[in-house]
Amino acid sequence: MKNGLIYNTFGLKVEASTLFEYSSEEELKSLIAEGRIKVPYLHMGGGSNLLFINERYEGTVLHSQIKGMQVIAENDTEVFVRVGAGEVWDDFVDFCVRQGWYGAENLSLIPGEVGASAVQNIGAYGVEVKDLITMVETIGLDGQKRVFQLDECQYAYRDSIFKRPEMKQYFVTFVNFRLSKVPHFKLDYGTIRKELGDASPVTLTLVRQTIISIRQSKLPDPKVLGNAGSFFTNPIVSREKWQSLLEQYPKMPYYEIDEAHVKIPAGWMIEQTGWKGKALGPAAVHDKQALVLVNLGGATGADIVALSEAICHDVARQFGIEIHPEVNFIL
Numbered sequence: 001m002k003n004g005l006i007y008n009t010f011g012l013k014v015e016a017s018t019l020f021e022y023s024s025e026e027e028l029k030s031l032i033a034e035g036r037i038k039v040p041y042l043h044m045g046g047g048s049n050l051l052f053i054n055e056r057y058e059g060t061v062l063h064s065q066i067k068g069m070q071v072i073a074e075n076d077t078e079v080f081v082r083v084g085a086g087e088v089w090d091d092f093v094d095f096c097v098r099q100g101w102y103g104a105e106n107l108s109l110i111p112g113e114v115g116a117s118a119v120q121n122i123g124a125y126g127v128e129v130k131d132l133i134t135m136v137e138t139i140g141l142d143g144q145k146r147v148f149q150l151d152e153c154q155y156a157y158r159d160s161i162f163k164r165p166e167m168k169q170y171f172v173t174f175v176n177f178r179l180s181k182v183p184h185f186k187l188d189y190g191t192i193r194k195e196l197g198d199a200s201p202v203t204l205t206l207v208r209q210t211i212i213s214i215r216q217s218k219l220p221d222p223k224v225l226g227n228a229g230s231f232f233t234n235p236i237v238s239r240e241k242w243q244s245l246l247e248q249y250p251k252m253p254y255y256e257i258d259e260a261h262v263k264i265p266a267g268w269m270i271e272q273t274g275w276k277g278k279a280l281g282p283a284a285v286h287d288k289q290a291l292v293l294v295n296l297g298g299a300t301g302a303d304i305v306a307l308s309e310a311i312c313h314d315v316a317r318q319f320g321i322e323i324h325p326e327v328n329f330i331l
């Protein structure tokens with residue numbers, strides 16, 4: 001973020017009226033004490049999950065540059081690490097893999113920063129960041145430190161207490177993680193085992209490389225084609241709804257949630273509607289993963305919203321299911 005321009009992986013040209021970057025809790029507290037954070041404000045991470053609707057953000061944008069990955073405790077089987085919110089998420093995963101710590105490897109190559117990972121509860125390949133978090137440290141707009149233990153964070157699928165409008169006044173400064181020193185892998189999602197083949201032994205480095213190559217084969221590189229990863233969440237529907245759809249679409253993929261609910265991949269539904277690989281103006285549906293919307297070049301936030309609305313409409317008409325954006329819309 002320089003000269004008022006806000007970096008975002010959609011590649012949208014957006015300017016903020018005021019931008020602050022801070023590199024310590026003390027600096028953030030000073031900004032608060034001096035009354036420099038005016039409403040509306042936006043506390044952002046790496047800009048990888050944001051859709052700016054307008055070309056100007058009339059307000060204060062804050063970005064953490066708090067760095068550091070510090071071991072604060074360890075025993076024979078576990079290590080506890082405190083990480084600055086401004087660290088790049090994948091640098092942290094890389095660090096864990098190099099140290100021989102297990103748990104974060106399936107979350108390799110997810111764009112964004114550590115602070116936002118705890119807000120969004122990022123997830124991939126059968127792991128969510130909540131599985132690793134022990135507590136989240138914040139500074140409130142009142143200048144006070146407040147620490148949220150894992151059970152206070154209300155974690156759910158791509159959701160946490162930090163996404164509630166009334167909680168936007170808490171700025172994440174550090175996230176605390178627990179990693180395992182004892183080998184254990186989660187390899188059951190999708191094609192991980194197939195991609196690993198008969199590699200023996202399975203190592204942390206190999207799993208990280210495998211996840212990276214699966215992601216690179218499906219998800220566009222934001223440096224080449226602007227995007228924000230999955231644009232929609234996968235809807236969770238009742239078992240009755242799922243059964244009636246299964247009669248019509250016997251090959252429909254799904255994930256069991258609990259006795260009453262099933263998750264249906266929105267990417268599959270979007271592909272069924274015929275949108276995969278199609279464009280609406282300068283915005284398009286990625287040709288290798290229909291859950292990802294891309295900026296073909298020069299798109300505005302409004303262009304991407306128009307495409308997303310057309311998709312939601314067609315999915316609702318064909319499947320009777322409402323899908324919702326995973327990306328945060330910023331007015």
Ligand code: EPU
Binds near residue numbers: 268289
């Ligand atoms: N599918 C299709 N067509 C498509 C896309 C998907 O038929 O165009 C089918 C696949 O064949 C598969 C199922 O849908 O049977 C699920 O697809 P995939 O494994 O690619 O995952 P996803 O549900 O589309 C979710 C996450 C991703 C994460 C992957 C892997 C959400 C919103 N997205 O996508 O997260 O990487 O699983 O775990 O839950 C992100 O949040 O930005 C993100 C990329």
